[in-house]
Amino acid sequence: MSMYQVKPIYEGAIKADLPTCMYTIPSVHEQQAGSSHSEHAHQNGESDSAVRALEARQDEIMRKLVELKAAVDGLAKTVATPDADLDLTVGSSLASPSPTACTFSGTADLDALLGKDLGALRDIVVNANPAQPPLTLLVLHGLLCQRYRVLSAVHVHSSVSAVPAQLLSCLGAHQADGCARHLFQLGFTLIWKDVPKLQMKFSVRSMCPIEGEANVARFLFRLLSPDPTDAALATLVDSWVDTAFFQLAEGGAKERAAALRSLNGALGRHSWLAGPELSLADIACYCCAVHSGAAGAAPANVQRWMKACENLGYFSRATLQ
């Protein structure tokens, strides 16, 4: 239109209470006001793409709920009749029959976290220097394996001449069904490479590499459980992760001792570092403490907490044996 436009002084879509006993005609005002495309589209019965996406999501959620219901029913059946076999659908929808299922609350949807699956395996590539094995990431990899179907692979880059055997087997035994890549939800590729700083690459087109073990650990942990909604708690976890890497792992003897003291203090108040549940803070601090060799001389609360960590079972990889 070559002339100026004014905004309508009243909303086109005012819902007036019309009597229903008579026939209706489409609103004249709505047609006039409907100059924008989206409104036209609405009148023609085409829903907005956002609405459609919302609908699709709702359908997906409903489908999942039905699945979950079936799974719970199946479980109830097995509980009621202990010798009944778990049927396959139950097995696949509850792919985490491990302590983590209860440890990490909150569902993490891979599509939402990592973008839509377009047919390629969602492969997380970690470039690590064999001189500094990323223990935290190995533990997190173990946890990921319990939650998702993860295709793990270890490679040696040509910039590194030789790598000790235990680093080659650090992601567990070779998977026999590794030949059917499309069956996996997630890929975890560890490449021993001559890099100054640990590096993670995921989607090279849309994401820059993530550097530093702490940051990669944060990324991986989000795949297991979403960030706490409580900002204070989230900050607390974050600050413990920093303490772990900057003071426990890289710091001098004094800094390490200070960090252990503050760990001891925090563990006096709670059983875990950030509240009543195990979090990334515990994983990072445990791994860094083990790596720095500070474990032996640790104060009492820390000793008790380390024992508790070990009892969980999935920290065994941090010792790299």
Next chain:
Amino acid sequence: MPQEDAQGSTAEEAQSKKGLKKQQKEAEKAAKKAEKQAKLAAEQQGTEEDDFAKDQYGNSVMVQSQQKLDRELIRIQDLTPEKADKLIWLRARVHTSRAKGKQCFLVLRQQQFNVQALVAVGDRASKQMVKFAANISKESIVDVEAVVKKVEQKIESCTQQDVEVHVEKIFVISQAEARLPLQLEDASRPEGDGDEDGRATVNQDTRLDNRVIDLRTTTSQAIFRLQSGVCMLFRETLTNKGFVEIQTPKIISAASEGGANVFTVSYFKTSAYLAQSPQLYKQMCICADFDKVFCVGPVFRAEDSNTHRHLTEFVGLDIEMAFNYHYHEVIDSITDTMVQIFKGLRDRFQTEIQMVNKQYPSEPFKFLEPTLRLEYTEGVAMLRQAGVEMGDEDDLSTPNEKLLGRLVKEKYDTDFYVLDKYPLSVRPFYTMPDPNNPKYSNSYDMFMRGEEILSGAQRIHDAQLLTERAVHHEIDLEKIKGYIDSFRFGAPPHGGGGIGLERVCMLYLGLHNIRQTSMFPRDPKRLTP
């Protein structure tokens, strides 16, 4: 000139005086000339008489094996500071020569190594000898007796930087023609340098037309030494893995893979074909219980494509092996062989790689161990993410191959990877279909720097299925009867692949034309030399 000034001032009497002066001058000139000539003659005579070094240089008689001299010739690469002050003999080519007054600097070359030589007037060498040395044409072969001397300043232009040799005797064994069709310096000038300074470069065709001289450049020397290394490492690795090397016929009665692009040769009263690959024969060897075989030999393709990576004759490195349960055993075997070759080249051919890099700079070749394996559908998905539109079962076009190579390199930082599970429709009839999805097949390609170097698959080892597939591809069953028949008497499951030697060398070194890694390349436009 003062003479002319005088002329100007006394113009009257000039005529007679001028004539007189002129005569006088001419006489003087003639006298001087005569004197000079006499002097020169005398000098020449004199030098011929007192050229004390006349036995120390000259053109040697043609070596017809007249005598067997018990003389040790030193290799130029062995000329190190430890040999300082020793008197040695060496045979080399004159790479360059530069005369400067009483001195003549020669650069003597042996293959990729060279050393500076000095002929200087002194108590062992005469003026005439220096002159002789300066006049030896480039690329001539000479025998030199010389003393090795340490130098204070490194000689940057030579490979032997810490020493030079002081020549005492020099004999020409084989003289090169003075006019060379191409200059070695021009042929080995780093890529891009010539364009900037307007200095000469040599184009590909000139190089190939004069291949003998072009091959003398250090770059060519290094390329073909590395190529030999690839063959050696290929044989070494596979022999260690228990493979048997076989020889297969190159003249065959039927086209092996499809009737197109095959050379026909007359064969007495009928015609025959040149083998496009040893495919059928290596498979027959598997059926004959050789278990694991490889062969190295020429392969012929009558493709009229003039690209940087196609030749009509090239060397195929072919592998075929029986496997136990899964064709990934074959992939693992082949990729491990490739990784061993890459490692061998990296560790044992570093000098050659550096030399090629000097002229054609490229990033070092990167790889992972074990090799990265992706599936075709994943590759397609990656390309789509990058904005390429292609169908699920379309073959990869060359630009898409390159793009995929770049994407893989960005994420995994590897120049070598395997793409597995190609669509069945783009592979030859003898490819085993995928057990889970009939659209795909148990076949794979391997890529170096984004270009295909190997194509392979699990082969159908069941005569009935093979017949079905051949019928589906509308292949005349009569023509491949012998091939199908070899699977009738029990055949182990097997797979393999063929690698192009020239492509491996080209891509490993990051070169841009396959003619650089083929010694005497054959393409649709070139049959000579």
